[in-house]
Amino acid sequence: MLDIKLIRENKDAVIAGARKKHVKIDINELIKLDDERRVLLAALEKERAEQNAVGEKIATLSNIEVGITAPTHERDALIEQMKTLKKTIEQHDTELKEIIKKWQLLMLQVPNIPDMSVPDGETDKDNREIKTWGELPDFSGKNGANGGVAFEPKDHVELMTALKMVDFERGAKVHGFRGYYLMGDGARLCFAVWNYALEFFSAKGFVPVIPPVIVRKANLYGTAHLPGDVEDYYMTQDCDALAGTAEVPIMGLHGEEILDPAQFPIKYLGFSPCYRREAGAHSKDVKGLIRVHEFYKFEQVILSEASHETSVRLHDELNRNTEEFIESLGIPYRTVVNCGGDLGLGQVKKYDIELWVPKEGTYREISSASYFHDFQTRRFNTRYRDPVDNKLRYAHSLNCTAIPTPRILVSLVENFQQPDGSIRIPEVLQKYLGKASIVI
RNA sequence: GGAAAGGUGGCUGAGUGGUCGAAAGCACCGCUCUCGAAAAGCGGCAGGAGCGAAAGUUCCUCGAGGGUUCGAAUCCCUCCCUUUCCGCCA
Numbered sequence: 001m002l003d004i005k006l007i008r009e010n011k012d013a014v015i016a017g018a019r020k021k022h023v024k025i026d027i028n029e030l031i032k033l034d035d036e037r038r039v040l041l042a043a044l045e046k047e048r049a050e051q052n053a054v055g056e057k058i059a060t061l062s063n064i065e066v067g068i069t070a071p072t073h074e075r076d077a078l079i080e081q082m083k084t085l086k087k088t089i090e091q092h093d094t095e096l097k098e099i100i101k102k103w104q105l106l107m108l109q110v111p112n113i114p115d116m117s118v119p120d121g122e123t124d125k126d127n128r129e130i131k132t133w134g135e136l137p138d139f140s141g142k143n144g145a146n147g148g149v150a151f152e153p154k155d156h157v158e159l160m161t162a163l164k165m166v167d168f169e170r171g172a173k174v175h176g177f178r179g180y181y182l183m184g185d186g187a188r189l190c191f192a193v194w195n196y197a198l199e200f201f202s203a204k205g206f207v208p209v210i211p212p213v214i215v216r217k218a219n220l221y222g223t224a225h226l227p228g229d230v231e232d233y234y235m236t237q238d239c240d241a242l243a244g245t246a247e248v249p250i251m252g253l254h255g256e257e258i259l260d261p262a263q264f265p266i267k268y269l270g271f272s273p274c275y276r277r278e279a280g281a282h283s284k285d286v287k288g289l290i291r292v293h294e295f296y297k298f299e300q301v302i303l304s305e306a307s308h309e310t311s312v313r314l315h316d317e318l319n320r321n322t323e324e325f326i327e328s329l330g331i332p333y334r335t336v337v338n339c340g341g342d343l344g345l346g347q348v349k350k351y352d353i354e355l356w357v358p359k360e361g362t363y364r365e366i367s368s369a370s371y372f373h374d375f376q377t378r379r380f381n382t383r384y385r386d387p388v389d390n391k392l393r394y395a396h397s398l399n400c401t402a403i404p405t406p407r408i409l410v411s412l413v414e415n416f417q418q419p420d421g422s423i424r425i426p427e428v429l430q431k432y433l434g435k436a437s438i439v440i
Numbered sequence: 441g442g443a444a445a446g447g448u449g450g451c452u453g454a455g456u457g458g459u460c461g462a463a464a465g466c467a468c469c470g471c472u473c474u475c476g477a478a479a480a481g482c483g484g485c486a487g488g489a490g491c492g493a494a495a496g497u498u499c500c501u502c503g504a505g506g507g508u509u510c511g512a513a514u515c516c517c518u519c520c521c522u523u524u525c526c527g528c529c530a
Contacts, residue, residue, distance in 0.1 A: 040488070045499040052499085055511045059458035075510090258450060328448035385450085390469075391489080 001224075001378045002110050004034060010113075014325045017113035020121055020240035020340035030106045037099050039286035044092045051085055054078055073360075081269060108227050112375040114340050116351040121339025124365075127352065128339065131321070134332030137358055137415050149421040155359035156410045157288045159417055160186055163438055165409075166289070178278070178292045182406055186437045189412070190296070193433035194271070197298045197403045200325055206269035206300060207274045211249035213272050214240050219252040222380040224372075246270025246299040247399045254303065255380035259395060261415050265304040265314060269402060272297065289406040290364060298402035303382065306393045311348075311371045316356060318400035319369035326366070329426045330355040331411050346375040353401075355411035366407060369400035 007014050015027045053186060061075040097210070119128045141150030159165040165186025171179035183189055198208060219232065220226040220241055225248065232297055234242040250270045258265070274297050278284075285291035300318050304310050326333050338350040350370040354363030374394035377383070383392045416424040422439040430436050 038490080041499085043488070048500085049498055049511080056459060058510055062458070079510045086510070385468090390485095 001375060002112060003106060003378070004041045004107065007031070007110060008034065013113055014110065016440070017112050020114050020118065020120060021111075021343050021345075023111045023345070024340040025106070025109050025111070027110070028111065029350070030103070033103050034392070035097060035108065037096070037103055040092060040099065044089065044096060045088050046084060047092065051082060051089065054082055054085075056122070058082070063296035066371050071201055074294040076302060080240040089214055108221065109345075110356045111343075111345045112348055112372065113225075114347070117337070118343065118349050119337060119339045124338070124352075126339040127336040127342055129334050129336050130351075131323075131335040132303060132332075133334070134325060134330065134356070136332050136356055139358070145308045146419055147420040153358045153417060154421070155288070156413050159413045159421065159423065160289075160409070163423065163440060164439070165189065165413075166406075168288075172408055175293070178288060179287075180292060180406070181304045185405070185433075186409065189429075189438070191426075191431045192208075193403060193408060194296070195328055195406055195432045196270070197325065197428055198269070199322065200268045200328070201298065201300065201402050204267075204321055204364075208269045208271065209246070209250060209253075211243075212247075212248065214273070215243050215249050215252065217241055217246050219243070219279045220256075222255060222378070223248050223251050223376055224344060228345055232273050232277050234277060242275035243272070244274050244276045246272040247301055248273070249411045250299070250301045251376055251380055251397060252381075252401075254382045255407055257382060258392065259303065259382065261305055261384045263396075264384070265302050265310075268301045270297075270299040270301060272299075274404075289377065289410050293404060295404055300402050301397045304376070304398070305384065305386070306374055308373070308398050310314045311373060311398060313395045315349065315351075315369060315371040315400075316396050317355070318398055319367075322400055322402060323370065324351065326355065328428050329412070331415055331426075333366070338368075342384075344370070346372045348373055356412045356415060357406070357411055357419075362409075364410070366404065367401035369398075371396070371398040391426045 002014065002333065007027065011031065018025050018027065058075055058078050061078070083333050119126065121127065126347065137153070139153045140143040141148050141153055154162075157166075157168065163186075163303070164184050167181040167183055170178070171181045173179075174181075175309055180222065202208060214236060217226065220243075225233075225244070232244065236242070247270070247271070250268050253268075256268075273294055276315060277296050278293060281291065290334065300321060302314050302318065304314055323333070323335065331425055333353055333355045336352050338347075342349055347370040351366055352365050353367040354367075355366045356362075357364045368399050373396055376397045377394040382395050382397075384395055385391070412426075413423050416426070418424060418437075420439075422437050425433055
């Protein structure tokens with residue numbers, strides 16, 4: 001949510017921002033509506049002021065009358081007068097409420113203004129690569145790779161099925177489309193990644209959190225996942241939603257609170273199952289573990305003081321944390337800056353980290369790092385008292401994937417596959433898995 | 441699932457129709473005292489919106505939404521939430 005004052009004062013920037021994000025919204029209509037709201041509100045306030053003033057007079061007269069026998073007619077006259085005013089107030093109040101309803105609906109759709117450094121573009125194809133890391137695996141056997149053995153790399157479905165790490169057929173039988181069972185070393189490998197991630201990010205000062213995943217819808221409005229992506233959520237019969245990321249309940253954690261700025265930046269490492277209907281993505285990634293309805297994810301979430309510079313610094317820090325994690329696993333990746341069209345409603349700027357998937361010959365998204373300024377915290381009403389001027393301010397929020405499973409397994413097994421179909425395990429995971437490779 | 445109690449400022453908590461946006465305490469801020477701190481004393485201190493250069497001033501908000509009334513934190517209705525007890529249960 002943007003401040004209406006900011007929208008009014010920076011109309012052109014807001015319009016340009018929406019255009020950059022390819023979000024359709026009529027800011028001029030919103031401002032027109034806001035004009036109406038202001039005029040009506042001013043009129044109503046004036047009427048209420050009169051009502052209050054006369055009411056006070058009536059009260060005084062009432063108190064006097066208690067002590068005397070002859071009632072003044074003044075009081076009755078005033079009450080009659082107020083009966084008329086009351087009708088006017090009721091009418092204006094109804095009109096105002098209707099305007100506010102429309103106003104709020106529009107306000108929820110106004111996107112945050114993307115940063116200057118965000119490249120133009122419509123889809124993820126227009127994201128700009130800013131970094132590549134690691135050497136792509138060489139399956140040619142040349143230069144001594146794989147002991148001089150050349151082999152055709154397999155995809156993760158084939159590899160993991162052969163190693164009995166995953167069972168998609170039975171997953172589909174029980175869950176349906178996109179269902180999967182992680183089994184044996186597939187399950188063990190997940191636990192290894194989780195344990196390693198917990199240790200890795202804890203060392204960076206993150207407080208681990210296992211949050212509720214069934215959440216009230218208000219939390220999804222807070223993170224700005226709603227009102228836009230209704231179709232992507234599983235709902236319970238109580239009209240609660242299953243969160244698609246721990247970002248949602250963790251942002252809700254401090255909703256309606258006034259935080260102690262001495263604790264900034266507050267760093268949480270959320271761990272939760274994530275549920276996504278993937279509506280509208282039926283033809284995408286139909287095989288394997290890339291796109292599934294339920295998965296697990298470690299998520300970094302930060303709340304900080306309201307400073308653009310701090311947000312920018314922490315944003316880079318968050319993204320770097322995940323890069324370091326991936327580097328420690330030795331998986332080749334690249335980092336992109338997302339283009340305007342690939343930004344969420346509340347995001348100011350976003351980096352995606354994409355891991356190399358050999359069989360596909362491309363990089364696939366594994367992580368997203370975004371900052372929001374006070375867009376989310378305004379909706380959640382998460383504030384702190386600024387010690388500088390003793391004023392209440394909305395905190396800034398940021399988040400970044402730490403690591404998702406099982407998606408990470410795709411790159412893990414494909415990049416480290418051996419000619420015999422076994423998987424070499426990165427050194428940092430070996431102590432958690434208890435072995436250096438997965439073999440049949 | 442059954443029963444009961446309750447939702448008031450940063451926190452605790454008083455307030456059952458008329459200067460109540462609200463006692464008191466804690467916390468916080470300022471000042472006095474002090475070499476300094478603590479203690480003590482004095483003063484300030486809810487949030488949001490509008491107008492104003494400012495002083496100030498007006499409106500809204502006592503879980504949410506309706507209703508009664510000239511007037512609602514206070515009475516009525518609906519909903520939401522929390523707590524406690526019983527039951528069930530990983």
